[in-house]
Amino acid sequence: MRSEERQNELRNRLAVFMGIMTAVVAALLVAVVLILILSKDPARSLYYYFAGPFTSKFIFFNMIESSIPVIFSGLGVAVAFRSGVTNLGGEGQIFAGAMVAVLLGVWLPEMPGFIGMLLLLTGGLAVGALIGSLSGFLRMKWKVSDLLSTYLISMGLVQVINYLILGPFRDPARIRIQSLSIPGSYMLSRIASPSYLHAGLFIALAVALFVHVLMKHTHTGYHLRVTGSNRQFARYGGINIRPFYVLPLAISGGLIGLGGAVQVVGRYQACFTDLTAGLGWAGIGVALIARRNPLGVVPAALFYVYLQSGARVAMMNSDVTYEIAAIVTSVIFYLITAEVTFAFFRRRLVK
Amino acid sequence: MNGFSVPAISSTIVIMTPLLLAAIGGAFSAISGLLNIALEGLMLNAAFFAIVLTNLTGSLFLGIIGAIAATLLLTALFGAVSFKLKANIFICGLATNFLAIALSIVLAHTLYGRTGSVQFPGMPRLMPLEIPVLGDIPVLGDIFSGHNAIVYVSWLLLIVAGIVINRTPFGMRLRAVGIDEKAARAIGINTKRIQFTALLVSGFTCALGGAVLSLTLGAFVPNVTSGRGWIALVIVYLGRMKPLGILIGSVVFGFVDYMSNHLQTTSDIPSGLLLSLPFFATVVALVIYSIGAQAMSKKGILRSVKRVS
Numbered sequence: 001m002r003s004e005e006r007q008n009e010l011r012n013r014l015a016v017f018m019g020i021m022t023a024v025v026a027a028l029l030v031a032v033v034l035i036l037i038l039s040k041d042p043a044r045s046l047y048y049y050f051a052g053p054f055t056s057k058f059i060f061f062n063m064i065e066s067s068i069p070v071i072f073s074g075l076g077v078a079v080a081f082r083s084g085v086t087n088l089g090g091e092g093q094i095f096a097g098a099m100v101a102v103l104l105g106v107w108l109p110e111m112p113g114f115i116g117m118l119l120l121l122t123g124g125l126a127v128g129a130l131i132g133s134l135s136g137f138l139r140m141k142w143k144v145s146d147l148l149s150t151y152l153i154s155m156g157l158v159q160v161i162n163y164l165i166l167g168p169f170r171d172p173a174r175i176r177i178q179s180l181s182i183p184g185s186y187m188l189s190r191i192a193s194p195s196y197l198h199a200g201l202f203i204a205l206a207v208a209l210f211v212h213v214l215m216k217h218t219h220t221g222y223h224l225r226v227t228g229s230n231r232q233f234a235r236y237g238g239i240n241i242r243p244f245y246v247l248p249l250a251i252s253g254g255l256i257g258l259g260g261a262v263q264v265v266g267r268y269q270a271c272f273t274d275l276t277a278g279l280g281w282a283g284i285g286v287a288l289i290a291r292r293n294p295l296g297v298v299p300a301a302l303f304y305v306y307l308q309s310g311a312r313v314a315m316m317n318s319d320v321t322y323e324i325a326a327i328v329t330s331v332i333f334y335l336i337t338a339e340v341t342f343a344f345f346r347r348r349l350v351k
Numbered sequence: 352m353n354g355f356s357v358p359a360i361s362s363t364i365v366i367m368t369p370l371l372l373a374a375i376g377g378a379f380s381a382i383s384g385l386l387n388i389a390l391e392g393l394m395l396n397a398a399f400f401a402i403v404l405t406n407l408t409g410s411l412f413l414g415i416i417g418a419i420a421a422t423l424l425l426t427a428l429f430g431a432v433s434f435k436l437k438a439n440i441f442i443c444g445l446a447t448n449f450l451a452i453a454l455s456i457v458l459a460h461t462l463y464g465r466t467g468s469v470q471f472p473g474m475p476r477l478m479p480l481e482i483p484v485l486g487d488i489p490v491l492g493d494i495f496s497g498h499n500a501i502v503y504v505s506w507l508l509l510i511v512a513g514i515v516i517n518r519t520p521f522g523m524r525l526r527a528v529g530i531d532e533k534a535a536r537a538i539g540i541n542t543k544r545i546q547f548t549a550l551l552v553s554g555f556t557c558a559l560g561g562a563v564l565s566l567t568l569g570a571f572v573p574n575v576t577s578g579r580g581w582i583a584l585v586i587v588y589l590g591r592m593k594p595l596g597i598l599i600g601s602v603v604f605g606f607v608d609y610m611s612n613h614l615q616t617t618s619d620i621p622s623g624l625l626l627s628l629p630f631f632a633t634v635v636a637l638v639i640y641s642i643g644a645q646a647m648s649k650k651g652i653l654r655s656v657k658r659v660s
Contacts, residue, residue: 143641143644147441148585148637153631155581163621323453324453333443334438335432335436337442
């Protein structure tokens with residue numbers, strides 16, 4: 001009896017996995033079809049799209065590097081979705097985290113590198129958490145939709161930060177438009193030069209593990225998950241549900257803001273207007289591919305950046321444009337929640 | 352600072368048109384119980400196709416018709432995936448927004464070999480129409496005459512929407528589905544078809560909204576919608592999905608938009624900061640509305656308690 005239950009549980013998981021794979025394979029097929037239609041030399045484009053990221057160590061490690069911020073935003077969104085709140089403010093939270101890291105680095109007197117770096121990361125985390133909890137507070141106090149407020153606050157902040165970069169904090173000594181730079185001693189070390197891959201990868205992996213433990217093995221995480229799956233049930237079960245609008249959005253925003261700060265101390269040393277470039281939205285896709293599971297976010301992020309990286313290599317080596325990756329990822333968005341595919345495999349596999 | 356003047360009101364009327372159009376369509380979806388967050392993408396899609404097809408056909412009329420057709424197709428895809436494949440409508444809405452952006456860039460790259468803004472010299476533009484009698488009345492004429500055709504179409508659509516929602520069998524079914532989908536299904540309404548139709552109405556009005564954006568500009572600029580679809584979604588809720596409420600909401604946010612443009616040229620506030628104004632103003636409006644709604648519902652509860660006792 002017991003083993004039969006366990007077997008069914010395993011089969012259920014397999015069904016979910018097959019459902020995810022269906023979305024992934026469909027997206028890859030769309031990529032193939034698009035390239036066949038759009039490219040004058042489809043064989044070459046296809047080769048670079050799918051094998052491109054593995055053609056050199058430089059490209060490969062850069063791809064890994066680009067997964068770092070996506071892991072952070074994916075974790076943030078996964079926590080929010082698991083806890084029954086919505087965070088569409090990733091773009092603004094990443095950007096704010098990065099900008100605050102720059103501001104702290106520029107304003108504060110220079111200090112020993114490691115301490116400076118920690119302080120900047122803490123700043124990014126704090127500002128992200130603050131922005132998230134503002135939406136959570138509005139939801140708790142006045143029932144303002146968190147879906148709308150996270151998005152609107154984020155878009156407003158993006159404009160403000162763009163202004164800071166183009167105006168008061170612009171570095172006049174550079175041709176490229178960017179903010180002033182933080183001291184080089186605060187930067188995380190590169191771990192696979194000449195690529196940009198930096199020690200932020202370890203921070204991202206550690207944070208993913210931390211979020212996993214938090215959600216699965218602590219009281220707080222249990223409360224978050226229970227309120228997330230059924231708020232009324234949680235209330236009857238004796239959980240004070242009111243803070244569980246603020247807390248999940250604070251954690252979510254904090255994780256995403258931290259990701260922004262890591263971009264500064266790991267990669268760019270400064271802030272510029274295109275820094276977010278859809279990283280916040282990528283987090284939503286990644287969290288959905290991972291079925292809101294923190295540890296699943298890491299492979300999901302790697303897959304997500306593989307799609308992008310392939311498109312970038314294909315653009316450099318053949319005639320397709322990078323944005324076909326955006327079409328491919330929107331196909332994933334369309335299909336990743338499609339109940340029909342999951343139900344299909346469940347019917348086949350689970351007795 | 353003369354924000355409140357005849358030209359200000361006239362400009363607000365033009366600026367609010369895409370908001371009004373998107374909100375009318377958004378209201379149909381919202382009444383049927385769907386949160387349509389794809390308004391932004393649908394408008395963007397239409398803005399792009401309006402420019403491409405107007406240039407291709409040489410006719411504004413055909414360009415707009417084509418933009419409507421293209422946007423209805425995208426809406427149908429959106430609806431088909433969420434209803435036929437039972438995918439989460441909110442995630443599908445996001446997907447539609449991304450797809451619209453990606454399509455515009457990939458198509459611009461394929462057709463014209465460039466990304467970024469798309470424009471053609473000598474392409475016909477939406478021209479202001481002088482209304483015969485109205486235009487001659489001093490102040491009213493300056494305010495209400497001399498706009499492009501889509502502005503007047505948007506007013507007409509608002510009235511039509513009010514009639515359809517309140518006075519037709521379709522409108523009754525639409526509201527029934529939104530109030531209680533299961534009950535509506537039980538009395539034999541095809542709820543999915545009603546909701547799908549509501550989405551298509553959103554697609555249609557968003558198409559006009561997007562077309563008016565790019566055709567008055569005479570160019571397609573990436574992110575030409577700049578959050579208007581989302582603000583329209585907020586207008587739908589603040590206006591309680593009612594035509595008059597939507598009109599008032601569109602006027603208010605149209606005016607905020609106008610002010611953020613106007614102050615860029617007339618005040619010392621940096622223009623970059625002013626770009627954030629529409630978003631923050633929308634959040635503030637949402638908060639004020641929610642506080643009001645909560646106070647009202649508390650009163651309502653008190654009243655019903657009294658009635659019982």
